Amino acid sequence: MTGDDIFYTSSEGLALHARSYGASADGPAIVCLHGLTRNHKDFEPMIAGLGMSDRFISVDIRGRGQSERDPDPANYNPAIYAGDVLVLLDQLKLERVHLIGTSMGGIISMILMTMIPDRISSIVLNDVGPVVEQAGLRRIMASAAPSAGYGSWSAAAEAVARSQAVPYPRLTPEDWMAFARRTHREEDNGQVVPDFDPAIITPVPDKPPGLAARLGMWRLFAKMKTAPLLVIRGEHSDILSAKTADKMVKRHKRASLATIPGVGHAPLLNEPESLSAIRHFLGETAV
Template structure:
């Protein structure tokens, strides 16, 4: 199955959005496409990523909908939290609630990658009346410990690089198993989305290193797993697209199949040649997401 993305199309018009969290942080989101569209796709990234993660998907979909891609606190253009207590999914969801209120957003499709998918599950519980559909990208009620430990092994955030070429090469080494078909140009584009240039000219990761503290140190017990499956059950009345990387070490095939069986209004899409997480610009991903969103517009 083809995984290489098609030629990049132009992004729709982009606007900057800033809003303030309950604890006074200045937060950022990028707003693409028509403000008066029937649907708004709220894009929420993974642990160490930012809003730019979704730009290839947005360009590739080329749909007449509004896309809002956020920089979750501590990432990208959003302020960093005062302490690690500010870096928890329930806090992130409070920030999303403040954003939806500021922009008066209704008729939402939530597109959540990894951590963003966990945020989507919580949002389905606290604001179901606003949500028309959910896309979960490589995450579910059970998060595999091996995957968490792998991510924790390289996601310290303190590493610096002397050039963009060095940054791209380093990222390619840690992510090679996730995107085995990527070449030098792909890794450079990846680096440009996930890193920034510091004041001294060095290249650094574009997130607060504090977001990963303690990651991988604990394993969920049965009580946590039970609670997460109950949370997943809250989504049963909301159309759901489950996307899984074929070799994902975060979302197992067993868990994905169980999610699909439990949620009668779900579809399950497996992306070949991808681990955790699919980039969502693969032809198979784009076709599945396009069909899902178009179906919600009918």
């Protein structure tokens, strides 16, 4: 897609990247935050499908895409990521933004609501909430295990199809190739490798979070009540349960839920149902 690169520097000097799409309109920009192993390209199908004139800014979280790999893996955590996003917003002088966060990007969005609530016009949480199902988390970590790479783009696409067939049962061979090209890069030696630092992958604890951690996440979610919220959930998600999604909408009071049929974690957001829900939501919260 046609867009403009944005380069900026984290508070401790790490070189970071984002990409801007669309005109620099007067209204709030729409800032897109991807999931654990994805990058800014994850939102290009959604942006193209929406066909809106708004300005979209899609971020490469540190350690992914064109953002620098962090020499200290301890910095791969959502609180640090949220600080990076705030640096970007300040550099671009964005006083008001909409946030669209997929999975990990949704957690970052929740943290940003505690940091800059007055600057956030609305939030879309894509298949994530205060409760993350452990079985789904284990599946994600297993599918994202470090790979030595592939000898061709075709081999990479076939590997992606094998690892992601459960959440995306309807994708075609052409879709899998596009998926691979969004999530991998070709190195100088011709090897096609996942486009993230392997150090972002950490073991999943044997035990689920304790009571204090669970309550803490719901308290974090409670901070979001000042902004309109759209919760998007894959019908077969193993990360965000239907029970948790319903509870989020009931507790928030200004939230709506869109369940995307036939997909798991996480909707790619170019599904017709996703595009319709996002377009309507952004239209209602344009100011």
